[in-house]
Amino acid sequence: MPPDPHADELRSPPEPFSSRRPTWDDVGRVADLLAAAERTRTGVVATRAEDVRVRWLMLDGLEDVVLVEEPGPEPVLVGVGEYSTELDLLDEATVVHVEGQVHPAATGRGIATHLLDLAETRARSAAAEEGAETAIVRTTVIDGDDRARAWFSTRGFVPVRHLLTMRLSLDEPPRPPTWPEGITTRRFRPGRDEVRAWTAHSAAFADVPTHFPLTLEEWVEDRILRDPAFDPSLTQLACDPDGEVVGLAFCRAGVEGAPEEGWVRDLGVVPAWRGRGLGMALLLDALGTFRTRGLTGAALDVDDVTIGPAVRLYERAGLRIVRRIDVVERLTSTG
Numbered sequence: 001m002p003p004d005p006h007a008d009e010l011r012s013p014p015e016p017f018s019s020r021r022p023t024w025d026d027v028g029r030v031a032d033l034l035a036a037a038e039r040t041r042t043g044v045v046a047t048r049a050e051d052v053r054v055r056w057l058m059l060d061g062l063e064d065v066v067l068v069e070e071p072g073p074e075p076v077l078v079g080v081g082e083y084s085t086e087l088d089l090l091d092e093a094t095v096v097h098v099e100g101q102v103h104p105a106a107t108g109r110g111i112a113t114h115l116l117d118l119a120e121t122r123a124r125s126a127a128a129e130e131g132a133e134t135a136i137v138r139t140t141v142i143d144g145d146d147r148a149r150a151w152f153s154t155r156g157f158v159p160v161r162h163l164l165t166m167r168l169s170l171d172e173p174p175r176p177p178t179w180p181e182g183i184t185t186r187r188f189r190p191g192r193d194e195v196r197a198w199t200a201h202s203a204a205f206a207d208v209p210t211h212f213p214l215t216l217e218e219w220v221e222d223r224i225l226r227d228p229a230f231d232p233s234l235t236q237l238a239c240d241p242d243g244e245v246v247g248l249a250f251c252r253a254g255v256e257g258a259p260e261e262g263w264v265r266d267l268g269v270v271p272a273w274r275g276r277g278l279g280m281a282l283l284l285d286a287l288g289t290f291r292t293r294g295l296t297g298a299a300l301d302v303d304d305v306t307i308g309p310a311v312r313l314y315e316r317a318g319l320r321i322v323r324r325i326d327v328v329e330r331l332t333s334t335g
Contacts, residue, residue, distance in 0.1 A: 004063045009118050013068050014110035017078065022065050027052045029077045030067070033103050040104040041145050055099075059084055066118060068111050078106035081115035085126050094135040095329075096123040112151065123332045135332050143324035152328050161210075161327040164302040164311065166319040167261075170291040174318065177281035177288070179238070180273070183246075185285070188235035193245070194220050197237060200245035204268030210303060223250065223266075234262075234293075236285055238269075238278055246273045249282040253293055262290030264300040283317050 010019040022030070031049040038045050056065060059082065068079035081100040088095045098119035102111045119137045127135035139157070141149045168174075179185065188197065198219045205211040214222060224230050229252035238247035250266040264286055269278045290298050298319070302310045311321070 006063055006118075006122065009066055009121075012117075013114050017068050017070055017109075017111065018075070019066055019068050021062050022056075022067050022080075023062070024053075024056075026067060026077075027056070030080050033077050033080060034101055036104055037101050041142070055082065066115065068114070070106070076103075078103045078109075079111040079115060081118060083119060083122055085122060087130075088136065094123065094126045094130050094132060095138050096126060096135065097138045099139060116155070120332055124334045127332070127334045133334055135334070136329050137332055138327060138329040141326045141328060143326075149326065149328075155330065157328040157330045159326050159328050161303070163325040163327065164321050165299060165323040165325075166302060166311070166314050167297055167299045167322045168287065168317070168319040169297050170262075170287065170295060173291055174284050174287040177284040178277060179281050180276040180278050182241045183278065183281075184239050186237055186239070188232040188237060190224075190232055193237060194224070196245040197235075197248055200237075200248055200270055201266065201268060203270040204248070205266075207271070208303075227252075229254065229263075234286075234289060236282060236289075238273075238282060240273070246270045247278045247282055249286050251286050251289070253290070253295060258297070258299070260295060261297040261299050262286070262293070262295045264298065267300075279313055280317065283313065287317065 004021065010021070013019045028049050031047055031052050034047040034052070035045045038047060056062065059065065064083045066079075066081045066083075067077060068081075069075035070078050079100065079102045081098060084097045086095055086097070087093075096119050098115065100112060100115035100119075102115075116137075119139075123135035123137050127133070137157075138160075139152070141152065195216060198214075198216050201219065201223075202213065206213070230250075231252060234251040234253060236249045236251075237245045240246045247269040248266065249264065252263045252265060254261065254263070264283070267279060267282055267286075269282070287298050300314065300319070302314070
C-alpha cells in the first residue's frame with residue numbers, strides 16, 4: 001500500500017475524538033450519518049449508500065476521506081470529510097474542494113472546524129507546490145441548511161455560484177416535440193459528427209460566462225472518451241437546411257444514486273436559432289426518449305448564470321426545482 005500523503009490529518013482531531021481513513025466497509029455508516037443530517041435539516045433523506053460509494057470512487061483514493069469517531073466500546077462515527085484538489089481553469093487557481101458533515105448529535109464540539117482546517121492545510125500545500133501565493137477552499141451548502149450557511153459566512157466564505165436541480169416524473173408521456181420549420185434531427189454518429197457537434201456546442205455556450213472554451217481534442221476527451229455514460233443514441237443533433245448542427249442535447253441514462261432516471265447534461269442552441277422553439281423541442285424529445293427507454297424520471301442541473309431563462313424553459317416542460325446548492329469559497333494564503 002502506498003504511503004498516505006496526508007497522514008498528519010489523522011493526528012489532530014479535537015479531544016476526545018480520533019480520526020482514521022475509511023475502508024469500503026464504512027460506506028453504510030457514512031450514509032447513515034449523512035441521512036441523519038438530512039433528516040434534521042429538511043426531514044427528507046435522499047442520500048443512499050451507493051451515492052457515497054460513487055463519490056469515493058471519483059476521488060483519487062480513500063486517503064482523500066477522513067472519518068472522525070467518538071471513542072467507546074464501539075466507536076461512533078460523528079464526522080466525515082471528503083477532499084479533492086484541482087486546478088480551476090476559469091479562476092486560474094488551485095482549488096481544494098471539501099464536503100464535510102457532522103452528525104447532528106455532535107455539533108458544536110469542534111469537528112466541523114477540524115475538517116475545514118484540514119482543507120485549509122491541503123490548499124496551502126497544493127498552492128506551494130504550484131509556486132502560487134494563494135489557493136481557494138471551496139464547498140457547497142445545500143438548501144435548508146441555514147446554520148451551515150451562517151457558519152461558513154462567519155469564517156470568511158462568500159457565495160460564488162448557485163446550482164438548481166430540477167426533476168420530472170415520467171409516469172405520463174411528455175407531449176411530442178414540435179420542430180421549427182427547416183430543422184431535421186438525427187442521433188450522434190461516432191467518428192463522423194465530432195467536429196459538427198463541437199462547433200455547435202462552442203457556439204451555443206460561448207456567451208455563458210462560466211463556459212471554458214475547449215479545443216476539439218479536449219472536448220471529445222471530456223464529453224465522449226472520458227464519460228462512461230456517453231450514449232450516441234441519447235445524443236440528439238438538430239440540423240438546419242444546410243446540414244449544419246444548430247442545436248444539440250447530450251443526455252445519459254442513469255445518474256449518481258438514481259439509475260432509473262435520465263439526465264440532460266447539455267442542452268444548447270446556437271444564437272441564430274434561438275427563440276424559435278428549438279430548445280423546447282430538443283428537451284421534449286429527450287424526455288420522450290427517456291420514457292421509451294423505460295426510465296421513470298428525468299433530471300438536470302441549472303447554473304445560476306442561466307437560472308432565469310433556463311428555469312422558465314424547463315418549467316414549461318414540467319420539470320420542478322427539487323434542490324438548491326450554493327457554492328461558497330474562501331481565498332487562503334500560503335504565507
